[in-house]
Amino acid sequence: MLKTTAKLSPRGNSLAVTIPKDMLEAAGLRQGDELSLLARDDGVIEIRHAAPGEADLEAAFEWSLGRYPDTYRDLAK
Numbered sequence: 481m482l483k484t485t486a487k488l489s490p491r492g493n494s495l496a497v498t499i500p501k502d503m504l505e506a507a508g509l510r511q512g513d514e515l516s517l518l519a520r521d522d523g524v525i526e527i528r529h530a531a532p533g534e535a536d537l538e539a540a541f542e543w544s545l546g547r548y549p550d551t552y553r554d555l556a557k
Contacts (some may be wrong), residue, residue, distance in 0.1 A: 482506050 482503050488495040504510070507529075514530040531537075545552055 484500060484503065486497045486499070488497055490496075499509070509515075509529070514535075516526075516528045516530040516534055518526040518528075520526065
């Protein structure tokens, strides 16, 4: 396992972090890879390879959840 610190730097209207090369190699990440980002309630940000089609699947789920909230609530019982 590798551990390091990094600073956020301005990039347009956003902030960016630079990931060291050895960490990218250890994680199997390359330029152009699609990533999945998750901001947890405990202040941790998880960065992972995005599964193929993950963005489309998440968008479809969010749409479905918004359209059928009662159905999801019933299914959760």
